[in-house]
Amino acid sequence: MKRIGVFICHCGINIAKTVDVEALTEEIKKYPGVEHAENYKYMCSDPGQNLVIDAIKEQKLDAVVVAACSPTLHENTFRNASERGGLNRYVCEMANIREHCSWVHDDKTVATKKASLIIKTIVEKVKYDEPLEPIQVNVTKRALVIGGGIAGIQAALDIANAGVETILVEKGPSIGGRMAQLSETFPTLDCSQCILTPKMVEVSQHKKIKLIAYSEVEDVEGSVGNFKVKIKRKAAYVDQAKCTGCGICYEKCPIKVDSEFEEGLGKRKAIYTPFPQAVPNKPIIDTEHCTFFLKPGKCKVCQIVCPVQAVDFEQQDEILEEEVGAIVVATGYDIYEPEKLKEYGYGTIPDVITSMQFERLLSASGPTVGDVRRVSDGKEPKRIVFIQCAGSRDKENHLEYCSKICCMYTAKHALLYKHRVHDGEAIIFYIDVRTAGKGYEEFYNRVTDEGATYIRGKVSKVYQDNGKIIVLGADTLSGKQVEVEADMVVLALGMVPTRNSEALVRTLKIQCDANAFLTEAHPKLRPVESNTTGIYLAGAAQGPKDIPEVVAQASGAASKAIAILTQDEITFEPTIAGVDEDLCSGCGICVGVCPYNARELDREEMVIKVVEALCQGCGSCSSACPSGAAQQRNLIDRQIERMVVSALEEN
Amino acid sequence: MRIPYYPGCTLYTKAKPLNTSMHACFSAIGVELAELPHWYCCGTTFTLARDNRMSLIAPLRILAKAQQENGKVLVPCSICYNTLKRANYMLNEDTETLDIINEHLEESYDGNEIVLHPLEFLRENEELIKSKVKKNLKDLKVGCYYGCLLLRPQQEIQFDDAESPTIFENFVSLIGATPIDFPLKVECCGSYLVVTSPDAAIEASYKLLRNAQGNGVDAVVTSCPLCFYNLDALQEKMKKAHPGFKQIPIFYFSQILAIALGVEEKNLGLEQNKVSPYEILKEYDLL
């Protein structure tokens, strides 16, 4: 039987005014298990704490209950004091007789009785409290960043700059992501590539960053501090070590195909780098179009012209294994499929294009060197209609959510178009113009000042009639239907998470929402953390956002990773849920209940294994477990039962 | 093969050509159209008010009648098709209403009837049709006009994609003609506004015919007697309002199918088409 000491605080008169502290002390002294009880005016003061410390030593106490205020205020204070007295901090508990009692009741008899019940429940709790040690995990001081867009680049640079070795895995042949495709960025109109490419170069030259491009994460095992990662490096058919990036291969390659980077508006070769500033600047072979692979053994021009014999048709996919302590997921976004908006004619009307295609038309490095030209005939469009919310805010047919950036990029499109074509007319159909961001409303004002026409109404249909593009719209403010003849139509499409990223989400055992955006651990307080400790989120993979937000979030995710990766070991609260392997039948119910993937079924032994570093101690599993094998430490079923009984005691 | 057939009122009056050509085509492909005994009006339009169950009675009774026959009923008129199909959908969704109406009727309906448009039937029997085609229509450039009622509401009608349907074009290709897409093929012709606001119907029909012509069609094919009326009979008035307008022949889908199947001219009902179809048919050597 434990020797329990109870220390009752007057809190000046805050408690003592409505609770008869003396009588309470006398009563608690008589309660089974209580060896020592005393009261003091201010228990949290130094002399008060010393009372606890001295009593622990003198009375040889095994556990301590401090009846005072809310544990949120002073639990740490008294646990520290208990430690100084030589006790384990987890056998010290607080009974809240102030907020939950003296402050909310007037009648002294009633309040005193309730205070005694509250104290008794906590006395029952500490009877079963066990000394616990914080959980400690050794940390592999390396990070993995998945995705080489601006989010991944920023996160990798931040972590590496903190001195932590970082592996950056990019699916495509080059890092840079979507930002590399953009023309200029709102609201400052910085050239996107001009601000991005230096960062790309920094990544490639950073001593602490290992860039693995044209590769995908295949498997992840382990938990925070110690992840084991398998990365598939796809065969590029070019020996990356030998290749100097001279570019003769793709100059000479005879096969031309639509360039993904140019959104189909330009061409690339079958052996290619996606764009001239690619990092790494080493080409890959697209086997779907390369003659050698379509007609085995034919062509080989690239191999013949390569001055360093880097082209290797025999190259195979390769699996790399890495160990890391934390992971940042920055898998980015795609734009919504324009083909799904059949009423807007994308795919059948050549001059109906996507917002991303328009970015390429505006880009100085794009297929038209920055001139706005029609896809159909190369002429300069004199009137462009921009359709906002193309597929967004449409719960019935398309995306329910607002993609947040389209209002601003459309404003930018209109402005850049007006800069390129001075007599051009920019007509923007919108539902609402959302310009929440620093300098954004000002930017929008500038766009309207420079003559863009905003029409408040959602376009119903775009069609061709006798060679003209007709846009059927409405102006809800004047209550009129409007029909606009346009030379070109730009669909402001929303953001969706990068397609086919669900497999990675499953591999990482993190969660995503109904729209496949990654789910953060808490929408307000833990926005850059996943539900799995040690895996952090950055960029548009978590939800639509613009570049500054992406960069901020990436730095946030990086700092979370750094906080773990700069320690030798990390510690966690030990009040987690364990497994009594003798009781566990391996039914696996708790596995599904756990929000943190902290519980795994060992199929060989048919018992649950707990990944202690992942458990957050909610106790869901304890209440779901049919056999009582899953018990939350220091809040086991027996404790709760005893607390309930004592709370109901008559006195 | 024998299939229950619901012609509806219009096919016995103003849209006789649709009825005669339907019978001619189906007998040419060896399918007997078994007209439902003692059928009555479908109610003409599906009621949009949700606090009224009365207008569901007529469609339900027709569905019940069809059910006694075979479980499928062929309905060529777009309005009847739409009314029966939506009523059927609603009765299946809202079984409470179905039960209430059933309680008050002699016949009873269990909700399992399948309402079929001839184009759906033809889609299901492509090989059969192909084997019976006698005349090659291949150079005839046909605009397929769907109108509203075959397509919308998509969830309830499930005929084809409401924005870019292709079933009609596939049918036209099947019988050897050249389908020409035109974007206004799914827009409204003016429907029954022709009665109360004729100008609205004239304008709407004019707009979509002009769109079809702009895409180079020789003729427009449709399935709905009301669309047919608006597109065909209003052309004189379109010309008055838009002097540059050039008239264009309109066909029922069953009429061009009949031509392809080599049906005798007297069974095509062409003489009732307001805009003469003969010139174009002669031009393509189809008569």
Add this chain to the structure above:
Amino acid sequence: MSEGTFEPKIIGFFCKWCTSAAADLAGTSRKKYPANLVPIRFFCSSRIDAQHILHAFENGADGVLIGGCHFGDCHYQDGNYKTARRIALLHNLLKEMGIDKRRLQLEWISAAEGDKFTKVVRKFTKQIKELGPMKGNGV
């Protein structure tokens, strides 16, 4: 015990993040409410097992109040959904056992809702008083 002086015994199972914090706030704001309820603090309302609630009734509780975070606010993502389902099931079970289901109540009270906490406790206490003691009403 005569009806007029019946003082029910009520157990409050509260999650630490929301309802318990709301009770703290009620205290800080000196909101008065009846003293019949003794609170027991959990990390999450999803830790509360049906057997704990039944155990409370067996041992003389006249009422049990469960408090958790509002939907979407759970500190552990979705623990409160689990609680909601569990209590709904338990309500059916109580009926079978002949226990008035009004004796078990689930409330979402956020850390900012000290006022709501007070009102809920007042109302629940009154309700249990009206229902009378469990003893004699059959368990």
Add this chain to the structure above:
Amino acid sequence: MSKLLIDKDFKRRIEEISDQKLSDCYQCGRCTAGCPFANFMDAPPNQVIRFMQLGLKDDVLDSQGPWFCAACLVCQTRCPRGVDIPRLMEAVRVIHLRAKEGLIDVSEIDKELLLDAPPLALMSAFSKYTY
């Protein structure tokens, strides 16, 4: 300036007859944009719905929009919020017709048309204009 008085009973009636939720509409105007007959209407579809949302009974009942609605369902197909606008338009017609207002006068129909038009045109028109 007139005071805004939201006629909640009227709103409820419209919602009951149509089985639609007026608050679902976020006034994007797409119904008006694609309506083949909006240019014949004194208040286009989105405005009629706006009147309904504000419970402006007189404005709703006075508007000619619902009488030009041919129930072609283009608006319903494209509405991003899933509002079945033709049902709302029908609700307005129904309210009039149940009060025996706006009934069709056969003598005013063009004689030639009366003889010529398919019966379903007349029946549809009648079923919309009679009750």
